[in-house]
Structure formats: structure tokens, C-alpha cells
Amino acid sequence: MNINATLLGQAITFAILIWVTMKFIWPPITVALEERAKKIADGLAAAERAKSDLANAETKSQEALKEAKAKAAEIISMSEKRRNEIIEEAKNEARLEADRVLAQAKAEVAQEINKAKEVLRAQVADLAMAGAEKILRREINPSAHAELLTSIRAEL
């Protein structure tokens, strides 16, 4: 074991190596590791946030689904009601139309009857006149009995 000046040389080397580590090795690795730790922490936080976001979205979608179902049911019931109304309306309209058509037909029939009655009346009068004429050709002077004939015609 011989101690000599090598010791001094080694101490200098050692000091330089410590300086190198302090200056060029320790700080950058520390920075990188701290940054990575922060990144990981951020990532975990983001994952947590995403999880709660997902849960929120799920409840929201559930709610929306429920709402949509309720709305659909409402729409269906409304449409059913409306359909009934429309059917009812149509029925009423049809009934009114039928009544109207019926009334018109009745009126037309009555008119026709009247018309026919008029015609018949005229024809009966003419027939009666013709018959009476034939019977009374010689005895009745149309000009002398015109007043009487007119009154008969009016009565018929």
C-alpha cells in the first residue's frame, strides 16, 4: 500500500466527474423525469375526467331517450285523437251531405210532382174541355160561354 501523488490526480478526476454529473447528467434527467411524471398525472386526470364525462353523457342519453319515448307516446295518442276527430268530422260531413242531397232530391221530386200535376191538370182540363166540346159542340157557343169555361179551368 503505497500512497503517492496518484491520490491528488485521482481527487482531481473525481472532482471533474462530480462536476460533469452535476452539470450535464443530473439536471436534464431530473427535468425529463419530472415532466414525465406530470404528463402521467395529467393523463390520469384526463382519463378520470373522460370517465365522468362518459357517465354524464350516459345519463343524459338515458334522459333524452326517456323524453323521446314520452314524446313519441304523446304524439301517438294525439294522432289517435286527431284520427278519431277526423273520422267524426268526416262522418258528420257525410251525414250533412247526405241530408242535403236527400233534401234536394226530395225538393226536386216535389217540384217534379207539382210540374206533373200542373201538366196533368192542364191536360185534364183540355180533356174535359174536349169531352165537353164533343158533347156540347152544337149547344155551347164558345164565345157565349167563355167565362164559364175559364172558371172551370181555374177550378181544375
Added chain:
Amino acid sequence: MSESAGLTSSEYIHHHLTNLQVGQGFWTFNLDTLITSALLGFLILGLFAFVARKATSGVPGKLQSAIEIIFEMVQGQVKDVFHGDPGMVAPLALTIFVWVFILNAVDLLPVDLVPHVLGMAGVGHWRAVPTADPNLTFAMSLTVFILIYAYTFKAKGVGGFLKEALTAPFGAKMAPFNLIFRLIEDLAKPISLALRLFGNMYAGEMVFILIALLPPYLQWLLGAPWAIFHILIITLQAFIFMILTIIYLSMANESH
């Protein structure tokens, strides 16, 4: 022991334990220790610095991950042991662990490999394992010792240090004994640090040299288990040097 076929066993061992030196007396430099330790130190820490410069906070590559594992091990130890602002303690601990580990790991190379290759280039002696040279281990432990005192004075001031040295642990009446105890305690720190690492690595190297003296067909029988066991030792010694440094600095930073 091919290159030393003409040597006796003791000559072979002696050859392996002689440093390549220049200079006279105290001003002798062990070139093998200086060159190997500096080369490997700058190589491994250069690799660390290279990776650290490109370090991404995104998905790390394999190399970056490996370095991060070592980094986080050291950081965790410092956090557990050292209370207060770690300052330079953490980089110091990383330097010690990485450097001591890579220097210890040279022990796993075949004992004749480096001396033989350099011998062919005309280099007479070459001790490959720098941590088996007490000059290196004492250089590190004395540097740590100086830092211990720097931290002590920074945390407590000179007055606080003197008060602590004179009154702990037996009270003011036993001041001389307290001082002697403190002296022993403080001196024991760098000496034990240096000698523990040196002793382990020197012994490990010696065992490899002795195994190399066996007949070639028997060497694997002892060499393989010892090398595998030695992987544990080199890691453990690097870890112990690091953790004790952290503990000593932490003690210096806190009052008793």
C-alpha cells in the same frame, strides 16, 4: 499466464501487483490507475450525459430507461437518507456509484487480458483495476471527508461544530474525551470508506490471480463461481460507498 511462462508463481503475482509508475518518492504517479479510471469515468459518464441531453419525457428508449433505473435508485436512496435540500449530494452519489461500479467491473476481465495486450505494446506493468489501488479509494474518501466538513460548517457554523465536538456525547465536563471521540469518529469515516473498497477489490483481484495460477483445465471450476460472486461484490461495494457517503453527509447536515 501465457506471457509469463518463464516466471515462478510469486514472480507472476508480483508482476501483476506492480503499478506502472513515473516519478520519484511521493511525486510518483500510478499511470495505470490514473488512465484507466479517467478513461472509464469519462466514458460512462459521457454516455450518461449523452443520454441525459437527449432525455425525453415521453416514451424512453432502452438505454434511457436503463439509466433512469440507476438514476431513480440513487435519487430514492438520497431522498430516504438525506433530509433537507439534497443540493450536490444526489449528483455526488450518482457519480460515486457509477464510477466505482465501472472501475470495479474491470475486475471481471480476465486478469491477463489487459496487461498482456499492453505488454505486447511494450508496457511492462499494468494493474487493470483502479479501485484495487488505495490511491484512488483514498482520493475519493478524502474528497468525501472534505465535503463532510464543508456540510458541517455550512449547517452548524464553526461555533456550532466546536460546541458539538466538545459537548457530545458526554457533556461539557468531559470535553477532552468528547473531542478525542469525535476525532476518532471523523477519521474513521474516510479510512473505513477507502479501506473497505480497496480491501474488497484487492482481495478479489488477488483471488483471480491465484485462480490464474491453476492449470488451465481447472481454472473454470473456481474462476466461474468467483466471477459470478464478484458481480455481486462489485455492485455491493459501489452501493456501500455511495450510501455511506450519503449517510455521512446527512449526519453532517443534521445536529446530533
